[in-house]
Amino acid sequence: MKVLRELDAGLMDHTSWLKVLHRSMVSGSAPSPTDLLHDAHCHCRFGQWYYGHPHPDLQEGPWFRNIGEFHENVHVYARKLLVKRNSGQPVTPDEYDQFMDMAIRFKLEVRGLQSDIINRVCEVDHLTGARNRNSMHFKLMEEHDRMSRNAQPCCVCMMDIDHFKQVNDTYGHLAGDSVLHSTVQFLSKKMRRYDTIFRFGGEEFLFCLPNTEAQEAFTIVDRLRAELASMPIKLKAHNDISITASFGLASMNPDEAVDDAVQQADHALLCAKAAGRNKVCLWDMQAGE
16 A cells, blocks of 8 residues: 555655764764754654645544654654754763654554554455455444443344346446445445445445444435435446345344344345345344244
């Protein structure tokens, strides 16, 4: 990813800056004039990258803000050391240790951000942008624990794109990939902020709908179904096409395993297909079948 390469380059630039700073401290050579400025952290190459243009994908979490604070403090401590050296005062071991501790903490924060980015990437299905199945279990377990503690309802929904094989057979697999991507992007924009969509496999997707009773979930999903059916999907070298999908809903039960709710949603999906597709079926309505 581009941002990972930029962070690696930033650390290399920072290491080069540290090398020059230490050489100046040890050899007595003149320091860089910018290192004596009160806003020196804005002038180094890492600072130019950090402050020079927006990073909306990084600024959402705490790592990016922490990096800025530690980076600024590294330069603050460096300036103090250089001012003392230039005035002929000795730098104490504690002052040097404070500077190095801050420099090390800055590097650790950058590495922490990189790990966080990698973890987020590993949770995403790169074709569709949905969360992948590896992360699905952890999310569902988290919601199951929450409903057990706070008695908050939660529903899961299995979705399958109707007659998807015909799309691949008619327009090709690249067009099929485009349909999957467009479907997920469309639904993600229409879903609530705290809902999550996972790619279960192939053209099957699972929704997690926290803090939602079954009938409310039915209303939400049926609206998504209707809006998806009316959405034109643009395909390269082909006319726009429309698709439909079938949906199966089930409520989580705090006394049952998460996998039971997923299986019930899958059974409800089969009911939706048997009823003619482009429908939503709720497992509670199918009890006993």
